[in-house]
Amino acid sequence: MTTVDSRTRDDNVYGEDVSEIYDLLYQRRGKDYAQEAAVVAGLIRDHAPHAATLLDVACGTGEHLRSLRTMFEHVEGVELSDAMRERARAKLPGVAVHPGDIRDFDLGRSFDAVCSLYGTVGYMAGTEELDAAIGSMARHVAPGGVLIVEPWYFRDGFADGHIGHDVVRDEHRVVARVARSVRAGDTVEVRAHYLVGDGDGVRHFEHVQVMSLFSREEYAAAFRRAGLDVTCLEETGDMLAGRSLFLGVRR
Structure with missing residues (x-):
């Protein structure tokens, strides 16, 4: 898959209108952020039992982080949208929620675990941007650490x-x-x-x-190019039916 249209790197996708109703919409639709955070934390513990620090990339309004902060000693977030980031910071006093683009952010430190949930990587305009996003996140994974990414829909x-x-x-x-x-x-x-x-x-x-449709192999290849051992987990644990996760480990 080649690179397609380059999408503007701003927060227009999640401006004030949609950010203001985002939590209401997804919580009342039945999205269980606490359970999803527990699944992610369990996978991290399975592959990196020592994990004490976690970074949530494209953390949105911070709902996953509200639970993850109770499961790890130290958590931080990254979010491009000003409107979403403002809401996350209001929910998470004492937690750093940084401005940043998934494709090229740099916090200058690493974490035992990094995650990006709810299909944010589907916004990548082709495999070059997918590589950039996975690479940026992988650079923040400490040796022996874990990267967990929830893809958008697969091409098939x-x-x-x-x-x-x-x-x-x-x-x-x-x-x-x-x-x-x-x-x-x-x-x-x-x-x-x-x-x-x-x-x-x-x-x-x-x-x-x-959004972009990628194959399982395109996701996996991006992890391998970032130096991670990767596994695709289909219909993971108590995540919603049909949902998948990619799990990469930095040896």
């Missing part, structure tokens, strides 16, 4: 034209989302429309994501 498992929909609510808001995914080659545009109703009225906004 994507349903073109899928229409997703959700209606969620809390005591203050109702959020309706309808999204359609359209594939062109190995690139997918996910175009979502949101209606948010609250005490100020009803507003609409559109959220467009451009």
